[in-house]
Amino acid sequence: MSNGAESLAYFVFDTEHNHDLLAVEELAQRCGYAVISLDEVANYSDAIKIIFDNGQWRIHLDNSSAIVSVDFSDPRFYTRVNSSALQGEYVVRAVLGRKKTTQPLTVLDATAGFGHDAFLLAAAGCQVTLVEQMPLLAYLLEQAVQRARNSTNNLLLSAAQRMIVESANSVMLMQQWSANRPDVVYLDPMYAHAENETKRGLKKSAAVKKNMAFLQRLTSHKAIDLSRAQAGHNQNCHDELNSEGEGMIEAALALAKRKVVVKRAPGAEWLGGLKPASSLTGKATRFDIYPLS
Ligand SMILES: C[S@@+](CC[C@H](N)C(=O)[O-])C[C@H]1O[C@@H](n2cnc3c(N)ncnc32)[C@H](O)[C@@H]1O
Numbered sequence: 108m109s110n111g112a113e114s115l116a117y118f119v120f121d122t123e124h125n126h127d128l129l130a131v132e133e134l135a136q137r138c139g140y141a142v143i144s145l146d147e148v149a150n151y152s153d154a155i156k157i158i159f160d161n162g163q164w165r166i167h168l169d170n171s172s173a174i175v176s177v178d179f180s181d182p183r184f185y186t187r188v189n190s191s192a193l194q195g196e197y198v199v200r201a202v203l204g205r206k207k208t209t210q211p212l213t214v215l216d217a218t219a220g221f222g223h224d225a226f227l228l229a230a231a232g233c234q235v236t237l238v239e240q241m242p243l244l245a246y247l248l249e250q251a252v253q254r255a256r257n258s259t260n261n262l263l264l265s266a267a268q269r270m271i272v273e274s275a276n277s278v279m280l281m282q283q284w285s286a287n288r289p290d291v292v293y294l295d296p297m298y299a300h301a302e303n304e305t306k307r308g309l310k311k312s313a314a315v316k317k318n319m320a321f322l323q324r325l326t327s328h329k330a331i332d333l334s335r336a337q338a339g340h341n342q343n344c345h346d347e348l349n350s351e352g353e354g355m356i357e358a359a360l361a362l363a364k365r366k367v368v369v370k371r372a373p374g375a376e377w378l379g380g381l382k383p384a385s386s387l388t389g390k391a392t393r394f395d396i397y398p399l400s
Pocket of ligand 1 (some may be wrong): 216217219220221223224225237238239240241244276277278295296297311322
């Protein structure tokens, strides 16, 4: 099934759960990875495996139990949405601000990741467009939004109805934007400081650590792809991944109607060196606010 070429991640074709090999191959190709069969898994112990189980594709980081998925109904995340504390979430406070609006705010989440912040914003009433540059993550987000839309749980369903996922590089997308401008652009580029944060004693949950480890693994792999491509070794590299938010804040400031909100680690430098008008600082995160009107 795999053509022998090395891939960072493999979709696992398992006849019990997947009936259509062609569909799995198409999906794998769309995400830039290869396909292996279930009985080949043991030969790929160091690779990331993407396995379908219990109605969704999940990412197995290695042969341990470290599994990453996008699932808004996961109780560890859902309690944040379901609680009265939603309005107290820093991301909600930073994006909504104090001004009352009659129309729901339109938000472009230009670094969607696992969609958690976007989902909190949608649950708080915003119309959110999620843009994610990693095709695999964008696909898992689309699937998670679709599952939530089919849910019998009204809270999940109504939030998901306010979410649209796009698989793209958001800097390019913002620079070429031709639709209605969003009220708010929200940015949470992957900070290079994740390890330093842990060293500085900033606590992250096990799930957040796993998600970050997965993102860092994919990003560093793609950075290697890119440097090889630049040296002329790999013509089939993926689109450039921009993990440091280069050019992002400028594009966001040019596009947003009301404000740009940037999530950073407390103590991290301002994105693009641009000083915000104000910041909301919590234990593990800081939200820098750039008002435009
Ligand atoms: C720290 S994560 C975001 C986590 C997200 N706020 C959440 O709540 O799950 C950063 C994400 O931004 C994505 N990203 C970084 N630069 C991007 C770009 N230029 N366009 C689209 N996505 C980008 C990365 O691939 C990564 O998935």
